[in-house]
Amino acid sequence: MHPDPFTAPLPPLTLGFTGNRIDRDDRIRRDPEALWAMTMNPAARWLVLDQLNPVVRSGTESPELLWVRRSEAPRADAVFLGIDAEGAPRFAVAGTASDLDDGEPMDARALASRLDGATAGLVAQARSLVDWHARHGFCAACGAATRPDKGGYARVCQGCAAEHFPRTDPVAIMLAIDLERDLCLLGRQPRFPKGFLSALAGFVEAGETFEEAVARELYEEAGIRTGRVRYVASQPWPFPSNLMMGAFAEATSFEIRIDEEELEEVAWMSRDDVRSALAGTGPFAVPPPLAIAHTLLKAWIDL
Amino acid sequence: MHPDPFTAPLPPLTLGFTGNRIDRDDRIRRDPEALWAMTMNPAARWLVLDQLNPVVRSGTESPELLWVRRSEAPRADAVFLGIDAEGAPRFAVAGTASDLDDGEPMDARALASRLDGATAGLVAQARSLVDWHARHGFCAACGAATRPDKGGYARVCQGCAAEHFPRTDPVAIMLAIDLERDLCLLGRQPRFPKGFLSALAGFVEAGETFEEAVARELYEEAGIRTGRVRYVASQPWPFPSNLMMGAFAEATSFEIRIDEEELEEVAWMSRDDVRSALAGTGPFAVPPPLAIAHTLLKAWIDL
Numbered sequence: 001m002h003p004d005p006f007t008a009p010l011p012p013l014t015l016g017f018t019g020n021r022i023d024r025d026d027r028i029r030r031d032p033e034a035l036w037a038m039t040m041n042p043a044a045r046w047l048v049l050d051q052l053n054p055v056v057r058s059g060t061e062s063p064e065l066l067w068v069r070r071s072e073a074p075r076a077d078a079v080f081l082g083i084d085a086e087g088a089p090r091f092a093v094a095g096t097a098s099d100l101d102d103g104e105p106m107d108a109r110a111l112a113s114r115l116d117g118a119t120a121g122l123v124a125q126a127r128s129l130v131d132w133h134a135r136h137g138f139c140a141a142c143g144a145a146t147r148p149d150k151g152g153y154a155r156v157c158q159g160c161a162a163e164h165f166p167r168t169d170p171v172a173i174m175l176a177i178d179l180e181r182d183l184c185l186l187g188r189q190p191r192f193p194k195g196f197l198s199a200l201a202g203f204v205e206a207g208e209t210f211e212e213a214v215a216r217e218l219y220e221e222a223g224i225r226t227g228r229v230r231y232v233a234s235q236p237w238p239f240p241s242n243l244m245m246g247a248f249a250e251a252t253s254f255e256i257r258i259d260e261e262e263l264e265e266v267a268w269m270s271r272d273d274v275r276s277a278l279a280g281t282g283p284f285a286v287p288p289p290l291a292i293a294h295t296l297l298k299a300w301i302d303l
Numbered sequence: 304m305h306p307d308p309f310t311a312p313l314p315p316l317t318l319g320f321t322g323n324r325i326d327r328d329d330r331i332r333r334d335p336e337a338l339w340a341m342t343m344n345p346a347a348r349w350l351v352l353d354q355l356n357p358v359v360r361s362g363t364e365s366p367e368l369l370w371v372r373r374s375e376a377p378r379a380d381a382v383f384l385g386i387d388a389e390g391a392p393r394f395a396v397a398g399t400a401s402d403l404d405d406g407e408p409m410d411a412r413a414l415a416s417r418l419d420g421a422t423a424g425l426v427a428q429a430r431s432l433v434d435w436h437a438r439h440g441f442c443a444a445c446g447a448a449t450r451p452d453k454g455g456y457a458r459v460c461q462g463c464a465a466e467h468f469p470r471t472d473p474v475a476i477m478l479a480i481d482l483e484r485d486l487c488l489l490g491r492q493p494r495f496p497k498g499f500l501s502a503l504a505g506f507v508e509a510g511e512t513f514e515e516a517v518a519r520e521l522y523e524e525a526g527i528r529t530g531r532v533r534y535v536a537s538q539p540w541p542f543p544s545n546l547m548m549g550a551f552a553e554a555t556s557f558e559i560r561i562d563e564e565e566l567e568e569v570a571w572m573s574r575d576d577v578r579s580a581l582a583g584t585g586p587f588a589v590p591p592p593l594a595i596a597h598t599l600l601k602a603w604i605d606l
Contacts, residue, residue, distance in 0.1 A: 009310070018512050026523055030564065125510025132509075136443040140467075143441035143448070153508075164443075168507050170473045170546050204471050205456075206435075206544050207428025209321050210537040220329055231534040234513040241509050243473050245548075261333065 002271075003303055005177055005248045006228045011302035015235050016290035017112060020121025022082035022090060029080060029151035038080060039070065043088035046073035047081075047123075048095040049130045053105035054123050055097045063114050065123070066103040074099065079129040079152030081122060092126035092152075094134060108238060113290045120290075121236065128241035129153075132166045135240075140164065167241055172213040173201035174247040175296045176224050178254055183268040184300060185222060185251065186286075190264050196285045197269070197277075199293040204245070214249050222266045223257025226250065232299055235292040246292045248300065275301050305574075306606055308480055308551045309531045314605035318538050319593035320415060323424025325385035325393060332383060332454035341383060342373065346391035349376035350384075350426075351398040352433045356408035357426055358400045366417050368426070369406040377402065382432040382455030384425060395429035395455075397437060411541065416593045423593075424539065431544035432456075435469045438543075443467065470544055475516040476504035477550040478599045479527050481557055486571040487603055488525060488554065489589075493567050499588045500572070500580075502596040507548075517552050525569045526560025529553060535602055538595040549595045551603065578604050 028034045038044060045067035048055040057064045067090070074095030081090040097105045108127050112120040129152055136155055139146050144159025155164045176185035186197035202217035204210055215226035227250035235244045256266050269277075269284075274297050276282035287293040331337045341347060348370035351358040360367045370393070377398030384393040400408045411430050415423040432455055439458055442449050447462025458467045479488035489500035505520035507513055518529035530553035538547045559569050572580075572587075577600050579585035590596040 007312070015512070017510075018515070020510050020515065024508070024519065024523075027562065027564070121510050121515075123510075125508070128509035135465075138441060138443050138446035140439040140441050140443045143446040145446070146443075162438075165472075165506075166509055167470055168473055168509055169468075170471055170507075203468075204473075204546055205327070205428070206431035206469055206471055206541065207320075207323050207424050207426075207539050209318070209539060210546065210548070212321070212323065212424075216327065220327075236510050236512060238509065243507055243513065245513070259330065261330070 002182065004179075005300060005303055006230045006250060008303055010232065011299055013233050013295050013299055014289060015117070015233055015292060015295050017117065017120045017124045017236050017238070019117035020125060021118050022084060022122055022125070024082040029153050035080060035151050038089040039091075041089050043086070044070060044091065045088060046070070046078060046091045046093050047126050048074060048093055048097065048100060048103070049126060050095060050097040050105040052127055052131055053107055054111055054126065055100060055103040056106045056111065058102045058104050063106055063111050065119065066100065068100060072100060077133065077148045077152070079126065079133070081125055090122070092130050094130050109290070113288060124236045124238040127238040128236070129166055131240045136164060169242050170204040170210070171201055171237070171242045171244050172204055172210055172217055172247065173199050173244050173292055173296070174214045174218065174229070174249045175199050175300055176218050176222070176226070176249045176251045177300070178251050178268055181268070182271055184274060184297070185218075185224060185266065186269050187222065187263045187266040189262065197265070197267070198287050198291075199246075199296055200263075200266075210245055210247070214247050218249060221259045221262050223253070223255065224251050225253035227252040232296060233292065235295075244292045246296045248296070271301055305485065307482075308603060308606055309533045309553060311606055313535065314602055316536050316598050316602055317592060318420070318536055318595060318598050320420065320423045320427045320539050320541070322420035323428060324421050325387060325425055325428070327385040332456050338383060338454050341392040342394075344392050346389070347373060347394065348391060349373070349381060349394045349396050350429050351377060351396055351400065351403060351406070352429060353398060353400040353408035355430055355434055356410055357414055357429065358403060358406040359409045359414065361405045361407050366409055366414050368422065369403065371403060375403060380436065380451045380455070382429065382436070384428055393425070395433050397433050412593070416591060427539045427541040430541040431539070432469055434543045439467060472545050473507040473513070474504055474540070474545045474547050475507055475513055475520055475550065476502050476547050476595055476599070477517045477521065477532070477552045478502050478603055479521050479525070479529070479552045479554045480603070481554050481571055484571070486573055487577060487600070488521075488527060488569065489572050490525065490566045490569040492565065500568070500570070501590050501594075502549075502599055503569075513548055513550070517550050521552055524562045524565050526556070526558065527554050528556035530555040535599060536595065538598075540595075547595045549599045551599070574604055
């Protein structure tokens with residue numbers, strides 16, 4: 001008999017992309033002179049993203065971010081990430097890896113899975129913000145061109161002066177649990193490889209709580225009704241800029257009715273099968289430790 | 304001695320704007336024919352928002368949303384809210400109250416505080432989405448005009464075909480707690496009236512977890528360092544489209560250093576003073592039951 005996942009203390013959790021310790025210092029963002037001083041600080045360093053892939057040092061065994069000086073950084077609008085533990089200002093900017101000595105772009109997801117959480121969190125911050133600027137050159141309210149402001153944490157319309165802020169899209173991701181049979185619900189999106197299963201997920205919409213979004217998504221995608229919902233943890237996910245909010249959801253109906261446009265397969269899985277899957281020896285594959293779906297599955301079997 | 308707010312079971316919570324029970328049926332949104340059938344359904348009804356203020360029936364003692372038929376609804380793009388418990392399709396659309404018989408606009412916040420949670424949640428959904436359309440007539444990627452799609456849950460660029468989706472902005476709102484002295488931290492923004500205090504809050508940014516956002520905001524706004532963070536509840540807040548995520552935060556430093564651009568006053572308050580404030584007899588005022596700050600304060604004193 002396992003403890004109730006909705007009231008038992010949670011086991012220690014490991015979460016990808018978390019632990020970002022940069023001091024974002026929002027007072028600097030608001031102060032153009034302070035921002036300029038940050039830029040001119042000799043200790044300042046820039047991370048270049050080439051097609052949103054962070055540039056890493058060439059030829060190292062473990063990937064290492066290539067932080068370049070002002071003189072080497074692309075002459076483009078940069079995002080102020082913050083001040084690191086040694087007091088050095090850090091920026092992120094779009095550019096081309098081949099313009100840099102000893103650098104090459106690396107897929108952000110592959111990179112993050114090999115970095116510590118704090119560095120991966122910084123990469124998430126950089127990738128989400130550089131991407132947002134790349135896709136928001138114009139004002140959604142009037143169509144005129146916008147320019148970056150506040151160290152990259154806003155864009156201002158040059159036509160109507162409207163201010164626009166970076167998006168962070170909350171996503172509900174949940175493990176529905178059948179308490180009686182001790183099973184959890186996993187599904188496969190059409191874009192996933194065969195034999196790969198994950199927790200169900202969807203964007204939180206206007207006019208609903210996180211808990212209501214959990215229940216709605218489970219019903220829409222799998223026909224499952226929800227009782228209690230327990231928030232477990234959250235994680236930034238920079239593809240492009242999601243806040244993944246993970247939950248356990250108590251299933252109160254059990255017959256699966258798949259939304260075939262969203263999912264190709266949904267099934268109830270046993271604790272033993274999930275344990276094997278997490279160990280890489282299962283009857284199916286699950287997301288890697290970088291993803292909060294992994295954290296949710298591990299939390300459930302470790303309860 | 305009170306139980307530990309970070310591990311004790313939470314008392315029952317009351318939350319404004321929650322309990323929206325409309326069936327949003329996202330399969331209908333994706334199917335233009337099904338959407339058209341919803342529009343032509345004789346039971347379909349429209350809620351008109353005039354300058355984002357929902358139109359209510361004139362002359363009733365308790366406010367009552369005015370749901371109009373298709374023939375009376377403004378001839379403008381409407382948002383499909385979903386299907387109600389009686390099977391009737393419900394829409395929201397921008398319009399003018401004076402064009403309707405027996406209707407007048409009412410401030411959404413004042414209205415919501417007098418509606419049941421489910422209806423207030425529906426008003427939140429309507430207001431956030433109608434507002435998003437009003438401010439997103441153009442493509443942020445290329446500046447061309449956009450048109451609504453998917454029943455109002457997307458806009459498509461008529462130039463570059465980029466798809467844009469409604470925003471939901473996650474906000475961390477937290478009660479920092481001094482466990483030893485049994486106090487909580489409240490603050491006053493410059494726009495609040497004198498004598499009014501609330502929980503501190505700020506947007507969750509790219510590259511951070513909800514818990515990291517809680518700690519960052521407490522440090523930025525009040526100089527307070529954070530230990531444990533406990534998610535308590537969430538709430539939609541349609542001004543314009545926030546997802547308020549409420550937490551208790553364990554203070555590990557106690558000396559207040561105010562960010563004077565954000566706050567005019569920050570102070571540690573006792574449980575007795577908070578109890579009086581919630582009862583309306585306190586040495587200061589706190590947000591009304593509609594706001595999750597109220598829920599957090601009540602949860603803390605009820606632990």
